[in-house]
Amino acid sequence: xxxxxxxxxxxxxxxxxxxxxxxxxxxxxxxxxxxxxxxxxxxxxxxxxxxxxxxxxxxxxxxxxxxxxxxxxxxxxxxxxxxxxxxxxxxxxxxxxxxxxxxxxxxxxxxxxxxxxxxxxxxxxxxxxxxxxxxxxxxxxxxxxxxxxxxxxxxxxxxxxxxxxxxxxxxxxxxxxxxxxxxxxxxxxxxxxxxxxxxxxxxxxxxxxxxxxxxxxxxxxxxxxxxxxxxxxxxxxxxxxxxxxxxxxxxxxxxxxxx
Amino acid sequence: xxxxxxxxxxxxxxxxxxxxxxxxxxxxxxxxxxxxxxxxxxxxxxxxxxxxxxxxxxxxxxxxxxxxxxxxxxxxxxxxxxxxxxxxxxxxxxxxxxxxxxxxxxxxxxxxxxxxxxxxxxxxxxxxxxxxxxxxxxxxxxxxxxxxxxxxxxxxxxxxxxxxxxxxxxxxxxxxxxxxxxxxxxxxxxxxxxxxxxxxxxxxxxxxxxxxxxxxxxxxxxxxxxxxxxxxxxxxxxxxxxxxxxxxxxxxxxxxxxxxxxxxxxx
Amino acid sequence: xxxxxxxxxxxxxxxxxxxxxxxxxxxxxxxxxxxxxxxxxxxxxxxxxxxxxxxxxxxxxxxxxxxxxxxxxxxxxxxxxxxxxxxxxxxxxxxxxxxxxxxxxxxxxxxxxxxxxxxxxxxxxxxxxxxxxxxxxxxxxxxxxxxxxxxxxxxxxxxxxxxxxxxxxxxxxxxxxxxxxxxxxxxxxxxxxxxxxxxxxxxxxxxxxxxxxxxxxxxxxxxxxxxxxxxxxxxxxxxxxxxx
Numbered sequence: 218x219x220x221x222x223x224x225x226x227x228x229x230x231x232x233x234x235x236x237x238x239x240x241x242x243x244x245x246x247x248x249x250x251x252x253x254x255x256x257x258x259x260x261x262x263x264x265x266x267x268x269x270x271x272x273x274x275x276x277x278x279x280x281x282x283x284x285x286x287x288x289x290x291x292x293x294x295x296x297x298x299x300x301x302x303x304x305x306x307x308x309x310x311x312x313x314x315x316x317x318x319x320x321x322x323x324x325x326x327x328x329x330x331x332x333x334x335x336x337x338x339x340x341x342x343x344x345x346x347x348x349x350x351x352x353x354x355x356x357x358x359x360x361x362x363x364x365x366x367x368x369x370x371x372x373x374x375x376x377x378x379x380x381x382x383x384x385x386x387x388x389x390x391x392x393x394x395x396x397x398x399x400x401x402x403x404x405x406x407x408x409x410x411x412x413x414x415x416x417x418x419x420x421x422x423x424x425x426x427x428x429x430x431x432x433x434x435x436x437x438x439x440x441x442x443x444x445x446x447x448x449x450x451x452x453x454x455x456x457x458x459x460x461x462x463x464x465x466x467x468x469x470x471x472x473x474x475x476x
Numbered sequence: 477x478x479x480x481x482x483x484x485x486x487x488x489x490x491x492x493x494x495x496x497x498x499x500x501x502x503x504x505x506x507x508x509x510x511x512x513x514x515x516x517x518x519x520x521x522x523x524x525x526x527x528x529x530x531x532x533x534x535x536x537x538x539x540x541x542x543x544x545x546x547x548x549x550x551x552x553x554x555x556x557x558x559x560x561x562x563x564x565x566x567x568x569x570x571x572x573x574x575x576x577x578x579x580x581x582x583x584x585x586x587x588x589x590x591x592x593x594x595x596x597x598x599x600x601x602x603x604x605x606x607x608x609x610x611x612x613x614x615x616x617x618x619x620x621x622x623x624x625x626x627x628x629x630x631x632x633x634x635x636x637x638x639x640x641x642x643x644x645x646x647x648x649x650x651x652x653x654x655x656x657x658x659x660x661x662x663x664x665x666x667x668x669x670x671x672x673x674x675x676x677x678x679x680x681x682x683x684x685x686x687x688x689x690x691x692x693x694x695x696x697x698x699x700x701x702x703x704x705x706x707x708x709x710x711x712x713x714x715x716x717x718x719x720x721x722x723x724x725x726x727x728x729x730x731x732x733x734x735x736x737x738x739x740x741x742x743x
Numbered sequence: 744x745x746x747x748x749x750x751x752x753x754x755x756x757x758x759x760x761x762x763x764x765x766x767x768x769x770x771x772x773x774x775x776x777x778x779x780x781x782x783x784x785x786x787x788x789x790x791x792x793x794x795x796x797x798x799x800x801x802x803x804x805x806x807x808x809x810x811x812x813x814x815x816x817x818x819x820x821x822x823x824x825x826x827x828x829x830x831x832x833x834x835x836x837x838x839x840x841x842x843x844x845x846x847x848x849x850x851x852x853x854x855x856x857x858x859x860x861x862x863x864x865x866x867x868x869x870x871x872x873x874x875x876x877x878x879x880x881x882x883x884x885x886x887x888x889x890x891x892x893x894x895x896x897x898x899x900x901x902x903x904x905x906x907x908x909x910x911x912x913x914x915x916x917x918x919x920x921x922x923x924x925x926x927x928x929x930x931x932x933x934x935x936x937x938x939x940x941x942x943x944x945x946x947x948x949x950x951x952x953x954x955x956x957x958x959x960x961x962x963x964x965x966x967x968x969x970x971x972x973x974x975x976x977x978x979x980x981x982x983x984x985x986x987x
Binding site: 315317318320321323324328332333429434437438439440441442443444445446447448449450451452455456459460463 | 813834835837838840841842844845848849850923925930937938939940941942943944945946947948949950953954957
């Protein structure tokens with residue numbers, strides 16, 4: 218509750234700044250907060266990554282095991298993405314099964330990875346029709362200072378890049394790096410009237426949690442879009458969002474190439 | 477039969493003069509749009525939409541009929557068939573006596589006629605029974621209709637309700653929330669109830685008052701309450717006797733008319 | 744995976760043109776208890792929407808002192824799909840419910856009803872591709888039928904990319920084997936598309952394809968909008984005929 222009151226107080230300040238064409242932390246409207254990526258910090262996991270986006274912090278872990286393929290894709294591995302907004306990350310998160318926000322987060326991250334075909338799932342077939350590799354991506358929010366979406370998507374792809382398939386443990390051959398062949402990047406923007414604030418921080422979201430997440434692949438194809446929040450989106454704003462998302466994703470992808 | 481007025485849907489453009497914006501419209505960019513499904517009522521000075529559907533939203537001065545839901549030490553919580561329950565404080569019920577407990581005056585399930593005294597910005601509704609019209613309902617029948625049809629049951633300047641009262645010699649008090657109390661001869665109450673349901677069903681059509689008059693006459697004859705030639709004279713005589721008019725927009729006048737009727741039946 | 748040809752001789756499997764909608768049937772006010780309701784068929788989708796409210800909020804702590812809360816529940820009947828679906832909300836339904844609610848919220852004048860709830864329930868009785876769009880179309884009609892104050896109509900339709908071609912209102916095969924699915928919903932006011940109110944994308948398209956898809960969806964939505972209007976008006980004109 219007290220958290221909501223604080224948001225109210227911040228709101229006027231954020232709005233006043235936006236009207237002056239500024240953001241509260243001095244960023245340009247299309248500027249992403251500093252990004253820090255660390256991989257392989259969880260030794261028990263097949264792959265892991267910690268992402269800090271401004272003050273938002275997320276850990277993603279990848280665990281793998283052998284399971285049965287889906288009947289319609291008997292020769293392909295399986296990806297299962299889950300996100301938990303654990304109560305330590307925000308006073309507004311509550312314990313319990315994932316709520317609609319956590320589910321949306323996981324599903325949007327999942328769609329980006331899936332539709333960019335980031336992982337070559339055909340290389341994860343052990344025995345067609347009966348044994349394939351299952352990739353479990355678990356996203357754990359640690360600190361929600363806004364835009365958990367982009368931090369989570371980045372943590373997920375970073376963790377995949379860091380993943381070694383544990384074939385020896387399952388006695389199906391030698392370990393090998395997970396075949397990652399595309400780098401989907403999610404860019405979330407806050408839409409306020411006709412203004413676009415890329416990578417909104419928590420205080421900025423006090424003006425309304427009205428965001429659009431556009432995920433693009435390394436060939437600038439759009440692989441996922443999610444309008445989130447009760448607002449009306451103007452077509453001209455949408456056009457602008459597409460351009461800015463493609464442009465910003467390139468910047469972030471460059472960082473990813475360095476890890 | 478023709479629909480008396482054009483039916484409009486939310487978002488339909490009604491006028492380009494924002495000064496004419498009336499009830500159930502909204503203005504954006506100097507344009508007046510409908511905000512609910514309803515009948516368009518457009519004059520030179522105002523444009524409004526008469527809703528065809530929707531729940532009752534209380535407004536100060538409304539007469540409502542409600543059912544006591546809960547008794548507290550300070551008063552009664554009353555269901556008025558709206559998104560908001562209403563509160564009737566002890567001090568606003570003239571039947572309250574110092575030696576009585578609230579539940580001895582009104583108990584759960586009791587029906588009352590009350591007036592909306594106050595509504596705060598958070599839509600907390602306070603009722604009063606300090607009005608001649610207000611009373612606990614112990615006799616008669618309560619009819620429930622869609623609240624958007626209430627204006628038609630009352631009629632233009634109370635014409636419809638006057639017709640029913642005089643033709644049938646029954647007491648009728650119409651709650652703005654769609655609950656209507658009818659009291660009098662059992663058979664006549666039944667005819668009034670049937671007539672009200674017809675009004676509810678056909679509220680958006682023209683010539684309704686005439687058709688209801690016909691219907692009431694027909695039913696009276698069928699039930700042996702009148703002979704064909706007697707009907708007309710009785711009706712005219714009664715109308716003259718009615719002092720007050722029932723006008724939905726002016727609660728004071730409705731109060732007077734209904735109050736007179738009430739006194740007659742109670743005696 | 745066996746290859747399925749989705750476009751044969753420039754036509755879709757069901758014979759439709761690329762920009763052609765599936766058959767749609769809409770009926771307003773089909774339920775007695777609900778304040779507003781709608782039955783809608785869109786291709787093989789058969790859905791029923793009900794609106795209750797504005798009414799008291801339960802549980803009480805969810806009340807908002809300044810406006811009505813909007814709740815939207817998208818639900819699939821176990822018998823609505825080939826293989827029996829376990830009843831109750833799954834992750835997909837929860838997400839659809841969220842984005843659908845957010846598509847309607849900015850159109851409903853919720854500030855008129857502080858401390859109340861407007862509940863929208865949509866049941867998919869038979870599922871085909873695009874059930875979320877069918878449900879939104881039905882919900883919008885049910886809201887208007889309930890007399891809820893709104894800024895306009897919400898109309899929803901999807902566009903898919905199939906074998907490199909954009910197609911309007913995809914059917915099951917196009918949805919399953921296509922390269923992209925893009926559900927849209929729009930606020931339509933006085934016969935004009937005002938803004939986008941739902942937008943999701945699942946697949947892979949270029950920026951240019953996305954813009955073409957938007958134009959295609961807008962044209963399709965205008966046709967559905969007319970049918971939504973007719974369904975509501977028909978209810979009142981029918982009553983009048985019955986009376987005569």
